Structures are given as C-alpha cells and as structure tokens.
Amino acid sequence: MEISASSRERRLTLRLKGELDHHGARGLIRRAEQEIDTSLPLQLALDFGGVTFMDSSGIAVVIRCRQRMRELGGTVTLCQVPAQPRKVFEASGITRLVAME
Amino acid sequence: MKRTENYVKIEFLSRSTNESFARIAAAGFAAQLDPTLDELGDIKTAVSEAVTNAIVHGYPDELGRILLKLRIAEGGVLEISVRDWGRGIENVEQARQPLFTTGGAERSGMGFTIMESFMDRLSVKSQPGKGTTVTMRKRIATRANGKR
Numbered sequence: 001m002e003i004s005a006s007s008r009e010r011r012l013t014l015r016l017k018g019e020l021d022h023h024g025a026r027g028l029i030r031r032a033e034q035e036i037d038t039s040l041p042l043q044l045a046l047d048f049g050g051v052t053f054m055d056s057s058g059i060a061v062v063i064r065c066r067q068r069m070r071e072l073g074g075t076v077t078l079c080q081v082p083a084q085p086r087k088v089f090e091a092s093g094i095t096r097l098v099a100m101e
Numbered sequence: 102m103k104r105t106e107n108y109v110k111i112e113f114l115s116r117s118t119n120e121s122f123a124r125i126a127a128a129g130f131a132a133q134l135d136p137t138l139d140e141l142g143d144i145k146t147a148v149s150e151a152v153t154n155a156i157v158h159g160y161p162d163e164l165g166r167i168l169l170k171l172r173i174a175e176g177g178v179l180e181i182s183v184r185d186w187g188r189g190i191e192n193v194e195q196a197r198q199p200l201f202t203t204g205g206a207e208r209s210g211m212g213f214t215i216m217e218s219f220m221d222r223l224s225v226k227s228q229p230g231k232g233t234t235v236t237m238r239k240r241i242a243t244r245a246n247g248k249r
Contacts, residue, residue, distance in 0.1 A: 019121060021117075021120050021121065021149055021153065022117055022120060022149075022153040022156070022157065022207065022208070023117035023118060023120050023121065025207040026207045029206070029207055053124070053142075053145060053146075053149075054146075055146050055149040055150055055153065055212075055215065056150055056208075056209045056211040056212050056214075056215050057153070057207065057208070057209070059209035059211050060206070060207050060208055060209040061207075063209060064206060064207075083138075083139065083142070084142035084145075084146070087139075087142065087143075087146075087219075088146060088215060091211075091214065091215055091218040091219070092199075092209065092211045092214065092215065093199075
C-alpha cells in the first residue's frame, strides 16, 4: 500500500494505491494519523482511486481517521472509490457515517 | 452436498503476507467457473476476511498452519473453507455480530458481516483450544447457458 499526501487550505488529501488488507492496515493508520497531526486539516479526503482491493481492514482505517478528525472538529470524505471497495463500504453501513463522493 | 467436480487444498503459515496469496489463489481457482469481475471481487474479499480472522484470532501469539480448501460442486457452486488449529472462538454467535471485535484498533469487527453478505452461505465451527473452520458457499451462475 502506497500513500501520498497533499494539503491545501486545511484540506488534506491522502491518495491510497495498491491493496488494502490487514497486512498493510496498521502502517496505513499510523501514516494517516501522522499526516493529520502534521497538517491539522478541517477536511480529510481519502482518495481510493488507486486501490485495487480492499477488505474490512479499510473500514477500520476509515473509522480511525473519522475519530481523529472528529477530535479536530473536521470531517472525512471518501473519493473515487472503485466498485469492489465501494461494495465493502456499503455492506458495512459506514456510508451512513462518512460521505462518499 | 453435491458431487465434487474439482478441488484444491493449500496449506500455509499464518503470516499476514499470505492474506494476499490466499485470495489470489482462490480467485485463480474460481476463474474456471467464468465468474463476473463482481463475483471475483466477492470471493477475494470473503477469503481475505476468513484468512485474516485465522491469522489474527486463531494464532494471536504464534505462527500456525492454515488450510484453505477450494471446491467446485455440481451446478457451479464454489465452496471455500478456511481452517486453523488455533485458539478457537468461545462464543461464535457473538463473534458473528457486526462491530464485535477482539482484534484491536486496526480491525473493524465487520469480517463475518462482509463474508455473509458477499457469499450465499456461511457456517462457522469452532472449539476453544482446538481451532476454527469457516465454510462458505457461493453459486456462480453460468453465463454460457443463457441464464444471464
């Protein structure tokens, strides 16, 4: 799992690339929290455009990011989510808590 | 259960790098049923959940063996079973509840929910101290006979 970050006007975008499973989830959570703590955004956009596979580990990542963003008074948005991860998000019900563009 | 048309058994160590291997192997085996991309995604996701559970919960403090059995039965039914000889589950009903997890912050507690919604059938057999077997079935409709 590769992650690239860009921040502009308190909107932090994390672009995820590769397969998101339990094997990579811990590292991804750590990196995402570091990026959030560095740029203190009001909006976090998780860009799934490059994610080729995701299981329920992705839900845990989003939940953790949402918790951190709530502490900062901000929000999380999921962007460019391909069909397979989208189905996992929808089955989990997390789309009721987090906006999906 | 209907007549077996083909099967494979793959045994591997409970290392998290094998999560990716297991789902790719399952997708490769299922390919002979000519599934849609959507069905392949469902199969990979369900296998990833079951294997991750075996690694995280079956063998939390040690490396152990995991047996992945893939079977094709008459009528285009794919059966996947994931077995471990690890710690086992005290309360299977509780473990199957959405959001229930003992796995820590990088787990969501949605594994069984995902398996249930992506496969047609799911059964979980477990004995504390002896291990867990998760068996899932999904019918892959044949596109060649005009069903879709």
